[in-house]
Amino acid sequence: PLLPSLLEQTTNRARVYDIGGVLIADSSRILRPGSIIPIKPGGRLTEQKPRTENHWTRLTQWLMSSDLRVYKDIGQANGRFYPEVKAALKGETTELMMLARKRRKIVSVATPIVRGNEVRGVLLLSTVPGEIDDVQKAELFAVLFVVLGAAAATLLASFLLARTVAEPMRQLSQYANEVTRDISAVKDLPRFDDRADEVGQLARSFTLMTRALYRRIEASEKFAADVAHELKNPLTAARSTAESLIYVKTDKQRDEFIEQIQLELKRLNKLISDVADASRLDADLALQPFQEVQLKTVVNTLVETFRDLPAAEDRHLAIDIEPGLQPSAFDISGQNGRVEQVLTNLLANALSFTATGGTVTVRLRRAPLTIDMIVDDQGPGIDQDNIENIFTRFYT
Incomplete structure (x- = not known):
């Protein structure tokens, strides 16, 4: 029992x-x-x-x-x-x-x-007898179900990855190879602007990079054309004057022609110096890293420096910075030396065209996405017809 x-x-x-x-x-x-x-x-x-x-x-x-x-x-x-x-x-x-x-x-x-x-x-x-076999079979079927489910999920994930990641990456790689052979192919780059994932970010970054490279190449070609044109003018003038020397009849005419040749050569020398400076500036902008630039500090420092220069005698230098903002509100990312050079050129130009007793004012204004730095003088200004040529290289 x-x-x-x-x-x-x-x-x-x-x-x-x-x-x-x-x-x-x-x-x-x-x-x-x-x-x-x-x-x-x-x-x-x-x-x-x-x-x-x-x-x-x-x-x-x-x-x-x-x-x-x-x-x-x-x-x-x-x-x-x-x-x-x-x-x-x-x-x-x-x-x-x-x-x-x-x-x-x-x-x-x-x-x-x-x-x-x-x-x-x-x-x-x-x-x-057989009870353990039944348990093992049940566990085996459960494991088999999990394995088949994992295999199906893997195949589905592979298919989705191939369509959403691998294929776009293949297209970007293909067009990158085409761009290396022909920079004009940048216009045919695939666009994935509607995607917010990493592939879309990579495509947009790749597009921006290639377009920046294309613009730089175009700028280099234009720069070379401008340099050739500007150098050709004084050379042609000097050559013509030199060829005319054989026809002079008096010493006075010969001296005038020689003086004209020297002026053209000086002009040529200045153009060569400008070309060297522009090339060095482009190289520095491309190679040197950007850093934080405190515009408020740059403006205060340069204005104080110009006040002690002879060019500022009998002229007033003023600073007008938008009130109610922290100093860091006027910080930008750039190259401190180049920003100082731009402001120096603007101040020197403004002082040279401002009459005695006049005022040159440097203003800083904060916009939602930009910072406006304005150099305002009391000079004659620029003709309306020449406004568009302000940023043209070697324009005189």
């Missing part, structure tokens, strides 16, 4: 062996109270040892890669044929696995039955 109560509401099987390994109770063959399990001949250890291992048990143990031993289920045979049962008779609790018919797995635990500090038998508790 004790054995069925221990296994109540379970599907496990319990076998009890005596000290000699003889099966004396089996939960799968429980009889009525007072009955006994008939002992078949050969139930003792003297019977011929059944085969507890075969190629299936060895293959199963190899596939499991664990220390759990795998045997054939020997049914009602003597339990001492299992090394684990023999170990339990010595007081050790061990685990083993058995293969029933159709290679269904049975997980078992052999534990000693102790009374009065003496081992009286062994309890072999086993699962139902």
Whole structure:
């Protein structure tokens, strides 16, 4: 009665062996109270040892890669044929696995039955044949489902990445190679303005970079054309004057012609100096890194410097900075030396065209996205027809 109560509401099987390994109770063959399990001949250890291992048990143990031993289920045979049962008779609790018919797995635990500090038998508790296989199949299907889901997700992600990332990158790479061969191909660059991700940012940055390069190349070509044109004018004038020397009849005419040639050569020398300065300025702007420039400090410093120069005598220099703003509100990113050079040129020009007693005012105004620096003088100003030529190179 004790054995069925221990296994109540379970599907496990319990076998009890005596000290000699003889099966004396089996939960799968429980009889009525007072009955006994008939002992078949050969139930003792003297019977011929059944085969507890075969190629299936060895293959199963190899596939499991664990220390759990795998045997054939020997049914009602003597339990001492299992090394684990023999170990339990010595007081050790061990685990083993058995293969029933159709290679269904049975997980078992052999534990000693102790009374009065003496081992009286062994309890072999086993699962139902095939129960472990069902659990393994369920886990296998779950793992397979996860693997298939992961594979499908990987394929879908690969497809999306190929369309949204790899293909745009391939197009950018293709057009980059074309730009290296023909800079005019910059007009055909693919546009991804509608994308806010990294690919769109990269495409916009690449477009800005190539367009800046294209503008620089155009500016270099225009610069070379302007230099050739400006240098050609004094050279032509000097050449014509020199050729006319053979026709002079008086020393006075010869001196005038020589003076004209010298003027043209001086003009040519000045143009060459301007070209060198412009080239150096372009190189500095392209190579030198930008840094924080404090416009308010630059204006104050240069105005104070100009007030001590002879050119500012009898002229008033004033500063008008928008009030109510922090000094950092007039900070910009640029090259401090070049900003000072621009303001120096503007102040020198304003003072040269301002009459005695006049005023030159430097103003700073803060706009939402820009900072306006204005140099205001009281000179005659620039003709309206020449306003568009202010930023033309070498214009005189």
